[in-house]
Amino acid sequence: MSFTATTEKSMTSKIITPRQDIGTQLVESWRDVSASTLGHLTCEGYLEGLRPLSENVRLLGNVVTVKVFLPDGGILRDALLLSQPGDVLVIECVGDRKYACWGELRTLAARIKGLAGVIVGGTVTDVAVLREERFPVFSEGISAVTTHPVEGARGSVNQPVRVAGIDILPGSLAIGDDDGVFILTPDRSGIYFHMLRKSKYGIRNENWKWLFNCAPTISKRAARTVLTGCLGDYFLGTVITHARRKIHDVHVRHPTTVTTEALSRIGALYAIESEIRGSPAEARLAVRKARMLPLCSRCMTGSRGR
Structure with missing residues (x-):
């Protein structure tokens, strides 16, 4: 009309x-x-x-x-x-x-x-x-x-x-x-x-699944940005880069101990990735599980439920 x-x-x-x-x-x-x-x-x-x-x-x-x-x-x-x-x-x-x-x-x-x-x-x-x-x-x-x-x-x-x-x-x-x-x-x-929401379940490469499983412990906001930014078989560097940028955007607007700690730990993730670049796939996965997973899973435990 x-x-x-x-x-x-x-x-x-x-x-x-x-x-x-x-x-x-x-x-x-x-x-x-x-x-x-x-x-x-x-x-x-x-x-x-x-x-x-x-x-x-x-x-x-x-x-x-x-x-x-x-x-x-x-x-x-x-x-x-x-x-x-x-x-x-x-x-x-x-x-x-x-x-x-x-x-x-x-x-x-x-x-x-x-x-x-x-x-x-x-x-x-x-x-x-x-x-x-x-x-x-x-x-x-x-x-x-x-x-x-x-x-x-x-x-x-x-x-x-x-x-x-x-x-x-x-x-x-x-x-x-x-x-x-x-x-x-x-x-x-x-x-x-709907595709963005389902994307976190569409990871076919087992090497990256551990990151999505531990990501929610960073904080609800950080987890949402990580999960919605990872589509299909994206390599880990892209995941970390996207997470850092999104958390940084939040940190600039509303800096908190959660965002400060998250950025610090993402910096450590970058450093580890740099160390293992060029290593065999199995060795990279082992290092990620041993050294990178704890950085995510223990990241600001107090932020759970926020």
């Missing part, structure tokens, strides 16, 4: 469809999954060329699509009014990309509305303020030229859009961070999350 608003004087035409919702439960299931973890599994829905304006950014939410016909950006007001807290605006910009459709005032409105972020298939402006605000904004570029009202303006909200060569439907899932951003339809997001 949608409606079209027109006025004879300006020949303005807007197509606005009611908001579609992927569901809070499905969104929250992706809360601890990074874009690069998903990127280990697929490139489907990856918006190539879109970068975040700020560092240490995290974007996750239900997609509200907007089509803007530049140089007019008035349809964004309708999108902001229609959106709900936790939504992510995904904006397709049609026309001359030198006109930036997103800047300081719309960021302020989005923050007041409680949006989770904005993805702009075009340019943005007021970047110094946007970076200071640390509101999640992904875009294709930056411009000092801004949109302005025009006669015959048109646009749409919650209609299919196309950004970075990807067709995007309203009610999809947006997941992004410093590494980039993905858009997944509800069915695909459910399928990929």
